[in-house]
């Protein structure tokens with residue numbers, strides 16, 4: 267048995283990978299295309315929002331000191347127009363949501379609380395409960411010069427809206443990572459292809475491409491390469507030449523037919539690390555071939571999925587400029603007791619229900635049915651003690 271100390275802890279392996287991840291070149295993209303990328307520089311507001319004190323309701327702009335009225339309505343102000351004149355004591359302006367208050371006004375009387383008779387306005391309900399009621403103050407959202415999206419933050423939909431409000435039509439981001447997927451193994455046939463005796467359908471490339479679908483990537487599936495060192499080396503060299511990240515799948519372990527590492531060496535690749543203290547995913551390898559980052563994922567489908575979630579997806583985020591590329595963790599109470607953990611951190615397939623997380627399915631790295639029902643990975647650190655039901659455990663959400 268391989269002694270535990272030769273296995274690299276997960277967090278150390280992630281840190282090493284992120285430390286050597288090269289940044290993709292910067293680009294300016296229209297707002298709609300920038301969604302899901304990471305800001306390459308701070309995005310700074312070019313205007314105040316709101317640009318002035320605005321009404322938040324349809325009603326009347328008044329002076330709070332004039333309550334309880336009555337008032338003389340002297341003007342009408344719609345959104346998109348500026349008030350023509352200030353209002354003086356006893357005066358009110360008809361105003362609509364989003365319109366700027368006239369000088370002198372400090373409060374909005376909502377129309378449901380007002381009675382209008384010609385230009386005469388009286389209080390019909392409770393009226394505003396405070397000075398400044400229903401007024402959105404100038405720059406209460408942001409002021410010109412404020413940072414709207416810090417460099418390295420993911421550009422989520424609300425941030426697209428924020429950038430548009432702040433005066434931006436294009437955003438500084440980084441290019442999409444070109445990912446080449448190379449599956450290896452004599453036993454693999456393409457999905458849907460007829461099976462020769464001894465063969466199975468290759469599942470991992472399609473699964474990983476789907477896992478990356480929400481990330482800024484261009485995925486090329488370079489197909490299945492037989493367990494032949496020279497053929498594998500040729501395929502690796504060809505695929506790496508066109509990719510920012512080459513992902514091999516299978517052949518990462520120690521068997522006589524696990525040829526990825528020797529084939530990578532034949533191509534002149536350097537190996538940064540191999541074998542992680544995790545289950546599944548132990549045989550993961552990481553290295554570089556010229557400017558291309560190389561990740562060698564284990565072939566077992568659950569191992570491939572978990573190492574993709576913990577290493578490939580963070581690598582893509584790091585190359586895309588993310589300041590926090592690692593998957594977020596959430597602490598949830600366990601739905602059932604879990605045993606103590608050995609020298610490899612355990613990533614159990616779990617399902618969240620009623621605010622608790624339950625292990626789901628057979629926990630074997632070759633059995634995909636459990637993962638297919640899972641929406642979380644329950645993280646059990648190496649050497650962690652047994653936990654009773656109700657104890658908290660960290661999870662990564664994978665759904």
Ligand SMILES: Nc1nc2c(c(=O)[nH]1)N[C@H]1C(S)=C(S)[C@@H](COP(=O)(O)OP(=O)(O)OC[C@H]3O[C@@H](n4cnc5c(N)ncnc54)[C@H](O)[C@@H]3O)O[C@H]1N2
Pocket residue numbers: 449450451453454466467468469470471515516517518519520521524546547548549563564565566567569631632
């Ligand atoms: N003596 C040892 N044997 C193994 C060790 C070890 O430390 N010593 N590690 C085990 C662990 S842990 C894993 S994980 C696997 C990973 O091995 P490989 O990366 O070399 O993967 P393969 O042998 O190529 O395949 C493993 C398994 O997965 C199936 N497979 C492969 N590719 C695909 C694909 N694209 N789609 C679906 N299924 C795939 C393959 O047929 C095998 O059944 O090694 C252990 N062995």
Ligand code: MOO
Pocket residue numbers: 544545546547548549564566568569631632
């Ligand atoms: O990494 Mo392996 O997945 O433990 O079977």
